[in-house]
Amino acid sequence: MFETIKFLIKKLAQDRTAAIGVFLILSLILIAIFAPILATHPADITEFHPPERLQGPSSEHYFGTDRMGSDIYSRLLYGARITIAIALIAISVSVVIGVPIGLLAGYYRNWVSDALMRVSDIFLAVPQIILAIAIAQTLGPSIQNVILALSATYWPFWTRLVYAETRSALNEPYVEASIALGASPSRVMILHVLPNISSSIIVRTTIGMGGTILTAAALGFLGLGPPPPSPEWGRTIAESREFLPEAWWYAAAPGIAIFLVVMGFNLLGDGLRDILDPRTRRSKGG
Amino acid sequence: MFNRLIWFFPTVFGLLLLVFTISHIIPADPVAFLAGDNATNEQIADLRAQYGFDRPLYIQFINYVMGTFQGDLGISLYTQRPISDDLLGRLPATLELTFVSVLISAAIGVPLGVIAAVYRNSVADHILRLITVSGLAIASFWLAILFQLFFAMELQWTPLQGRIDGWGPDHITGFFLLDSLLVGDWESFGSAFSHLVLPVATLAFPAMATIMRFTRAGVLDAINSNYVLYEQAMGFPERIIIWKYILRNALIGTVTQIGLIFGLLLAGTVVVEAVFDWPGLGLYAVQSIMNSDYNAIMGFTLITGTMFILINLLVDVLQGVMDPRSEL
Amino acid sequence: MILELEGVKVDNKLLSVKGLEVGFDTEQGLAKVLDKVNFEIMPGEIVGLVGESGCGKTTLARAILGVLPKNSARISSGTINFDNNDLLKLSSKDLADNIRGKLITFIPQDPLTSFNPVFTIGAQMMDLMKWKSPDSVKGKYFTRYKKARQVTDKKRIIDLLHTVQLPDPEGILRKYPHEVSGGQRQRLMIAMALLPEPRMIIADEPTTALDVTIQAQILKLLRGVAVDRGVSVLFTTHDLGAAYEICDRITVMYAGQEVETAISKDFFSQPRHPYTRKLLQSLPNNSKNLKGIPGQIPALINPPSGCRFHPRCDEAKSECAKLRPEVTWPKKGHMLRCFNSNSVSAKETKNVVR
Numbered sequence: 001m002f003e004t005i006k007f008l009i010k011k012l013a014q015d016r017t018a019a020i021g022v023f024l025i026l027s028l029i030l031i032a033i034f035a036p037i038l039a040t041h042p043a044d045i046t047e048f049h050p051p052e053r054l055q056g057p058s059s060e061h062y063f064g065t066d067r068m069g070s071d072i073y074s075r076l077l078y079g080a081r082i083t084i085a086i087a088l089i090a091i092s093v094s095v096v097i098g099v100p101i102g103l104l105a106g107y108y109r110n111w112v113s114d115a116l117m118r119v120s121d122i123f124l125a126v127p128q129i130i131l132a133i134a135i136a137q138t139l140g141p142s143i144q145n146v147i148l149a150l151s152a153t154y155w156p157f158w159t160r161l162v163y164a165e166t167r168s169a170l171n172e173p174y175v176e177a178s179i180a181l182g183a184s185p186s187r188v189m190i191l192h193v194l195p196n197i198s199s200s201i202i203v204r205t206t207i208g209m210g211g212t213i214l215t216a217a218a219l220g221f222l223g224l225g226p227p228p229p230s231p232e233w234g235r236t237i238a239e240s241r242e243f244l245p246e247a248w249w250y251a252a253a254p255g256i257a258i259f260l261v262v263m264g265f266n267l268l269g270d271g272l273r274d275i276l277d278p279r280t281r282r283s284k285g286g
Numbered sequence: 287m288f289n290r291l292i293w294f295f296p297t298v299f300g301l302l303l304l305v306f307t308i309s310h311i312i313p314a315d316p317v318a319f320l321a322g323d324n325a326t327n328e329q330i331a332d333l334r335a336q337y338g339f340d341r342p343l344y345i346q347f348i349n350y351v352m353g354t355f356q357g358d359l360g361i362s363l364y365t366q367r368p369i370s371d372d373l374l375g376r377l378p379a380t381l382e383l384t385f386v387s388v389l390i391s392a393a394i395g396v397p398l399g400v401i402a403a404v405y406r407n408s409v410a411d412h413i414l415r416l417i418t419v420s421g422l423a424i425a426s427f428w429l430a431i432l433f434q435l436f437f438a439m440e441l442q443w444t445p446l447q448g449r450i451d452g453w454g455p456d457h458i459t460g461f462f463l464l465d466s467l468l469v470g471d472w473e474s475f476g477s478a479f480s481h482l483v484l485p486v487a488t489l490a491f492p493a494m495a496t497i498m499r500f501t502r503a504g505v506l507d508a509i510n511s512n513y514v515l516y517e518q519a520m521g522f523p524e525r526i527i528i529w530k531y532i533l534r535n536a537l538i539g540t541v542t543q544i545g546l547i548f549g550l551l552l553a554g555t556v557v558v559e560a561v562f563d564w565p566g567l568g569l570y571a572v573q574s575i576m577n578s579d580y581n582a583i584m585g586f587t588l589i590t591g592t593m594f595i596l597i598n599l600l601v602d603v604l605q606g607v608m609d610p611r612s613e614l
Numbered sequence: 615m616i617l618e619l620e621g622v623k624v625d626n627k628l629l630s631v632k633g634l635e636v637g638f639d640t641e642q643g644l645a646k647v648l649d650k651v652n653f654e655i656m657p658g659e660i661v662g663l664v665g666e667s668g669c670g671k672t673t674l675a676r677a678i679l680g681v682l683p684k685n686s687a688r689i690s691s692g693t694i695n696f697d698n699n700d701l702l703k704l705s706s707k708d709l710a711d712n713i714r715g716k717l718i719t720f721i722p723q724d725p726l727t728s729f730n731p732v733f734t735i736g737a738q739m740m741d742l743m744k745w746k747s748p749d750s751v752k753g754k755y756f757t758r759y760k761k762a763r764q765v766t767d768k769k770r771i772i773d774l775l776h777t778v779q780l781p782d783p784e785g786i787l788r789k790y791p792h793e794v795s796g797g798q799r800q801r802l803m804i805a806m807a808l809l810p811e812p813r814m815i816i817a818d819e820p821t822t823a824l825d826v827t828i829q830a831q832i833l834k835l836l837r838g839v840a841v842d843r844g845v846s847v848l849f850t851t852h853d854l855g856a857a858y859e860i861c862d863r864i865t866v867m868y869a870g871q872e873v874e875t876a877i878s879k880d881f882f883s884q885p886r887h888p889y890t891r892k893l894l895q896s897l898p899n900n901s902k903n904l905k906g907i908p909g910q911i912p913a914l915i916n917p918p919s920g921c922r923f924h925p926r927c928d929e930a931k932s933e934c935a936k937l938r939p940e941v942t943w944p945k946k947g948h949m950l951r952c953f954n955s956n957s958v959s960a961k962e963t964k965n966v967v968r
Contacts, residue, residue, distance in 0.1 A: 127590070130552065521716060
């Protein structure tokens with residue numbers, strides 16, 4: 001297991017763009033963890049200073065101040081926590097729900113599997129954000145509801161992916177052999193199928209983080225995310241609109257932050273895919 | 287292929303069920319909300335009966351489904367008008383925006399993808415790959431705001447928002463570009479065109495990036511194939527090999543992704559219409575969110591979901607037609 | 615039509631490759647795939663290029679055509695004279711327009727993947743005719759395909775489809791490549807190779823991908839049409855039996871070096887090079903003397919010096935590692951590159967018969 005990790009790290013280091021991705025993500029994680037230390041005005045998450053509103057970038061306020069006079073830089077750092085939390089939890093939950101369902105549906109071929117796949121198909125028939133809007137709006141704006149909405153609309157993706165891969169893994173001779181030898185279903189699924197599909201899951205999880213962050217930001221932009229005074233990035237951009245074009249920093253900072261974070265995950269995901277799935281290596285550089 | 291067609295109906299039905307379920311997990315009581323703070327319990331009960339919220343759930347569902355088949359999606363809690371009317375009125379705006387965006391993103395994305403593949407690892411390829419990755423990492427709503435900031439506010443090259451100045455051309459199809467051409471209303475055409483520029487640019491950017499990526503991969507696959515080797519060995523002109531033989535093969539893969547791209551676009555219209563004040567379905571959804579108009583949101587979800595299912599179906603059929611190897 | 619070679623410069627050679635040196639850039643370094651190879655074909659001759667996988671026969675074929683991978687192939691020296699023109703000096707556009715598909719055509723190894731899967735067979739053949747028909751005229755900016763010419767070309771196609779013994783030519787033209795059988799596809803390939811009325815066909819292992827039962831038919835067909843039209847054929851293969859079926863003359867290659875050339879009869883009855891002898895001995899028909907060849911084909915990044923076969927050769931002498939043997943002509947028409955005595959042992963007179 002450690003061998004594979006070491007191998008992975010070595011390969012990643014060789015791929016320049018993937019290395020950039022890793023750098024960006026690590027930065028994000030560090031910023032999120034050390035936000036209270038890195039922030040210049042940590043109290044601005046909840047405090048307001050109206051007299052100082054809408055000031056441009058300065059040595060005191062690196063990214064300027066927002067409409068309530070709060071330091072945008074500090075709020076941005078805390079916003080990183082929200083972004084990571086939402087994306088990480090939403091993806092984890094959807095994977096934890098979706099993967100087992102997919103495994104089971106792929107292993108047992110009966111009407112239950114068919115029904116589960118139909119349900120997944122219905123969810124997948126609608127773009128994620130549209131369903132997420134419906135759910136989030138129904139439940140009300142809060143961070144938990146955003147996570148809920150995202151998880152509820154993402155699990156079918158994993159289910160369908162894992163279902164297809166389980167089906168094809170089951171056709172492998174060695175799996176058939178172990179079933180014939182009397183291996184129990186859970187043994188087959190965990191010991192044989194799961195390791196094979198794990199690389200696929202890892203790659204898509206990473207790429208999925210990027211998409212989830214964008215969707216979460218869109219929900220925040222639409223007012224469906226954590227309510228004020230939350231420093232969530234999408235909401236900050238929405239707040240900034242009425243003060244454009246003068247207070248350009250107000251919109252630029254959170255937008256660039258989102259861009260860098262999503263870019264990081266995308267680059268890392270691409271890099272992982274090149275390593276773990278040799279078939280696509282050809283089209284990328286070879 | 288028949289299988290695919292038949293699955294359309296259960297899928298839409300499932301969507302109906304899903305939408306209905308979501309709309310009924312409301313913790314709050316929409317009727318009480320509507321009635322206002324000062325309403326008495328009696329008034330609330332009356333209102334509830336009026337909207338049919340007092341009947342058992344399954345009856346409500348059946349009514350809902352029946353209504354849907356007759357084109358009745360309920361009454362908007364906010365505008366008090368039939369939701370289907372509202373949606374229908376706004377459909378052309380969204381369709382026009384989406385359609386033009388697909389055209390532009392394909393017209394730019396496909397050739398660029400071919401070039402990136404043919405000149406693999408050159409400077410041009412790296413730049414194009416950079417664009418691709420950026421295109422998929424930028425938040426649409428932020429890009430929209432940036433475009434507005436730069437092109438509309440600073441440079442004043444395009445209007446800030448909206449779909450057209452004035453009333454627009456006479457209504458024939460509802461597509462302003464088409465209608466103004468048909469009646470020769472050049473002023474409207476120009477206005478509609480200039481208003482389309484920024485929204486289309488915003489929507490098309492991620493779509494173009496995706497198309498470019500898939501076309502590049504498809505062309506690279508084809509370049510390494512035996513039939514290209516044969517065509518080269520037999521001395522076919524290089525440009526014919528690329529733009530006729532390879533492209534046709536690569537396009538099959540790209541067309542498959544149109545469903546994916548359409549999904550991207552649909553998702554994008556919500557925020558893009560919000561930023562540009564574009565009077566389409568997306569803006570309707572956003573406004574309904576603001577107004578807590580649950581019915582309207584459900585109607586919107588249903589309609590866009592169905593459109594998406596339909597498009598995917600068409601793509602499946604199209605793919606079957608384009609690739610002679612597939613079993614129709 | 616078998617021509618006697620004198621080993622003396624004969625000016626009417628159709629194809630003359632001299633001293634061709636080709637390397638491929640790989641991650642581990644430059645693979646020296648062809649080591650100053652000489653090779654000749656006379657007009658109307660069918661020459662077999664025989665050797666194990668990796669001996670360079672496909673590379674040589676591709677080098678003649680000019681379709682080596684652009685990014686990794688390096689031609690460091692040599693000439694490829696076709697009809698007294700050095701192909702290596704022509705621009706790639708010139709090669710593509712005037713030589714490939716017109717004077718030299720190609721029959722690939724796998725006809726299934728060599729057809730474009732999304733166009734009908736007829737469309738692909740007509741396209742070939744558009745650019746390569748004997749009547750074709752290349753316009754300055756674009757080439758028009760006049761109706762009248764389309765009609766004559768179509769007739770040419772149908773006639774050739776009859777010649778290659780394909781039933782229902784019209785019907786086949788409407789089909790897609792995956793809808794016809796492997797044998798039919800290869801007949802189509804033969805037809806396409808003949809349509810432009812070329813002087814030479816390069817057939818790269820054309821029967822390897824076919825069923826054994828069909829191989830003989832295709833080989834007979836290929837020989838028949840080539841001889842009828844006086845078209846030369848460069849036929850690469852690792853299958854000596856196939857070479858026996860259709861070749862007038864056979865050249866053996868080992869690890870990028872050509873080692874022996876002889877007319878078919880002499881090749882099978884009096885092989886002189888140790889490698890050739892080993893090849894013949896390892897054929898399953900020689901059940902009494904069945905031997906493999908010990909050792910492996912060398913990696914070409916750092917190939918053996920001198921004669922590249924010397925590490926595996928029973929009769930290797932000290933000179934073999936120092937220098938590559940020169941071209942010698944132990945008999946009229948029989949070329950050998952070996953330091954060993956050129957006597958033929960009587961034991962080797964067993965013929966190979968399928």
